[in-house]
Amino acid sequence: MAGLLRNVTNAIWHAFNALHQEERGLVNKTKLKVLTANIATVLDLYGLEKGLDHYRSSMNLSFEHFHHYLRQEVFSSLPNSLSMAEMRNFEEKIEEICWLICRRKYAEANHTSLDEKHLYKLFRIFCLVSDFVVPENDPLGTEVLLNSSETVLLIQQIMTAIGLEFENDKRVNHLSQNDLSFRFDQFLDLVDFPDNSNVIEYEESMHEAIDEMYQTYIKDIIKKGFLLRRGYLLPTFKEYWFVLQPCELSYYKNHSEKELCGTIPLDPKFMVKPSINTSGKPDKFLKFVLSSGERSFEFATHDHRTRMQWIAALQLAITYSSGKEGFQRDLISQRRKKREADRKRRKIEEKLRSVHLKEVELAKTQLKQEQLARQAAENQAKQFEELAREDSRRVAELEDLKTTLERLLEEETQAKRDEEIVRALQARVLAEEWEKREELEQLQREQKSMLEQERQKRMEFEQRQKEKENQLAEAQMMLKKLEEERIRLDLELKHARLKIIESEANKEDLEARMDAWQPILKQNSGVRRTLSFVVPSRERPTPMELRSSSFRRKTAQDSN
Template identity: 30%
Template sequence: MKVLLVLSHNLYSVLRIPHNQAALEQHFSDDDDGPVSSQGYMPYLNKFILDKVVEGTFEKEEVDALCWTLCSKKNYHPNTNGTAVLSNKDAEFLWCLFNFLTEDKYPLVLVPEEVEYLLKKICAVLNVELNSVDLEEFWTQECVREGMSVWSFLELVNSGVLGRGLDRERLSSAIEDVYREIVGNVLKEGYLWKKGHLRRNWTERWFCLKPSALCYYTSEDRKECKGSIELDNNCCVEVLPEREGKRCMFCVKTLNKTYEMSAPDSKQRQEWTAAIQQAIRLRSEGKSSLHKELKARRQEVREERERRRAMREQETQRLQDLQGEKEQKQAELEHLKEAQKQAQASLLQEEERRRKQHEELQRALEEQLREAEEARASMREEMALKELEAEHQRKRIRELEELQQRLEEALHQEIKARQDEENYRYTQARLLAEEEEKTKALLSLQEEQEELLEQMQKEKRELRRDMEEKANALEEAHKQLENIRASRHRVDQDIAAAQRKQRQASTSVKHWNVQMTRLMHPISPGDRRALAPAIRVPSLGDGRLPATRGSIRETDRHNGDGESEREDGEKPRVLHKTYSEPV
């Protein structure tokens, strides 16, 4: 409790807050609402100290010193053997720089980029190079990759990373300069000659440039401030020519006054004019610190780099996912290719099977056509045999008398005409039956071809060639059918010619019957005419031959109506005639 009381008194002092002894004693009384209660010390700190702080009424360096004293006693343990590089004041300055450069996150850690920036800044003031090898070895440690604490940072600096063998005073001066530049918000410091306004004499002063004002002191210890130049939007800096024995002159113009100054050399003049212009720009933009702006820019760059790294990682992950999907699709494509090959193999097998089936159908059709040709040839042979038989009958009938021979020839022509008609009718009926069978076969083949076409169109368009061959076969079969129909037409014409011949033979027979009747009455004797049977000339329907003077005897008897034997394909009956002797 005494420690908290002392801490509260110190905070009152450094923050320039009036002491409230009664509230302090009441809060720290030994009751349930005291510091050992559930409320603790933070409510009192917020209510009675922090809420009463007024900006600009206290010195930030005193607050930093108090905080450093509280923190360092517990956490900062430099080497006691004399190898530590930093003094306590240097460690305090670095602690303040560390707190300034860290992000507003708890716990406070400094990212490696900011640590390197701070170390390079100190090395630039020292005019030495940073030991990158030791720094890289330090970054490889797992504990500092995401950021390092202030105590690790102080340990790193004490290890000699800024360069071994440096003078401690030189190092302290460099750390103080960097501290004043970054934390003290000093843009530039140095000696310049200033021209007075009243005496108009030149006096050397120590100038300290901040974003709000340009202050000048009698010496660099900054104990006695001789004046201050307030910088705002109305100020400007100009380079002046040499005059009054002064070189490298420039001036700062405000609304009321113009301050003339002289730098040691042109380089210093250029640096001072650039720094003053930068201070005027920061003031016009409403920014109170250059390094806060640079810190924000570096943080934006880091965030942008982190975003880009995250985007690269996402892009890499997406590319990996796409690669995986590509490999998966490649595997699926290979599987589909294998399935396609199998389908093509099965399709080729099916095509081969259908081709064989089509060849079998074509062979069956050719076999049927060959059988039809053989039947047609046998019919021609049979007709040729019948023609020979008819010629033999005609030779035997020539032995008859001239009149009888003519009559026999006429009858033979009639018989032949009837036989031709019957044969033609039989041939026509068989051709019609064959035509009907062929038509049915063609229709079934056409239906099967249509089914095959529909099935082939559904399965694959590539079987179109086979269907075209079937169509050609069907066209050839149609041609054969047309040939058969033409043959039938010719047979019909032959039957019509035979019928015409039959009508002519019937007319001739009727004419010869009349003549035979006229000739037979005068020469027949009475008793013989009475005994002899009457001679009758048969009509075309009964199929019997007329008798002459002798009796006519048939060697074969009729069965039925006399036409069944001829319909069965038997040979026509042979007529044998016997002649009676005249009385």
């Protein structure tokens, strides 16, 4: 099976390289039989190592030939219907066999304080992430190398896990700025951080960091965390520790992952979506449903963000559940393709740059040849220049004379033109001046006329003002006379009122006397006539009569 062989090629190369080589890049068939028999036993195949005796005529094989034999005789016997779990099981066993062969070599080269268990985990991670490199001009010089970008990614994860800052780390900056490759022993030197004073705490942190990376890369764990799961028999939510992989969702009692409570196998038929509350009552938890055609599983979280993260992770796991490659291997493959594309692009740019440099060199050569030819032509031209210099001098004198005459003629012509222009300008200025003068005279005449009209109007206004002043004086005199007359009339009215009061008193006196004489008058009508003649009766004057001047004069005469 080509996919399984491709996944374990890097580990097999390390085992091949760890075997004692008779020559550079060549290993004896006897040693390769042992490695082949172990790999075949893992795959439940037997006797396939015997075919190496008849494979090629030489006793030593290169890795290329050994890899070809494994592909044709060993892995081709496997069925193509292996599941992802079976693939991972085979990969783990084969890589464990390869590690048993090469562990002594790398354990001796290990300068860190890591134990063999965590070295094995780093070995598997390295084999997963590294590239199998075959030089074009040296087929025997095959190597498994880790690119600097992948190295930076792994070192950053380790430093983050053990609490170190990698932003200002010199090694990380150097790896980020340079395109380098590292073998496994060189990678072990890079993950050694000697600046930690607490060795025990440092070892524990390193072990935890490697375990976390091992679960992420090798176990292909997409997400971990606590979730609430509704029971099948009892419809209540219970909290479990869930571990999500592309092909299954496992849950444990706690985060130690020692007591497995159950496993949900995932396939492309599954769907995950948020659960909608239709009861109208507020839910205590935020729910979502993982369902297939046969059964549904209901989960819940305490917050919206956690629910969305789990939904996205489950959708990603369902997407990768149908394939033979895991999630991390697919990401590594994408990064590897991007590096290959960048490498090809750089090669093309280098080729274009080399072609451009060749063109520049060719252009420089042609330019030098042209410069030599030009120098020869200049030397020949100097010889003719000496002969023609005298003639040129004479011609130059004539040209200067001609130029001087033409310049004087042009100056004279220009002077005449300027004179005509000045005259035309003067004539126009004079005409404009006469027009302006006529306009000014017209304005002066109009101004004089307006001043004369203004003077007449002013005289009329002064005349009217004098008349008004005379009329005002007369009115004031008349008002003064009327005021004196009013005062006089008021005095007369006062005297008249006094007289009226006296006459009223006299009248009341007379009426009293008449009342006293009334009995006597009844007896003697003749005497009454006499008394009426002697004392004539008068009517009381009206207010209008009192106000009239004739009545006042009469009253005054009577009083006199």
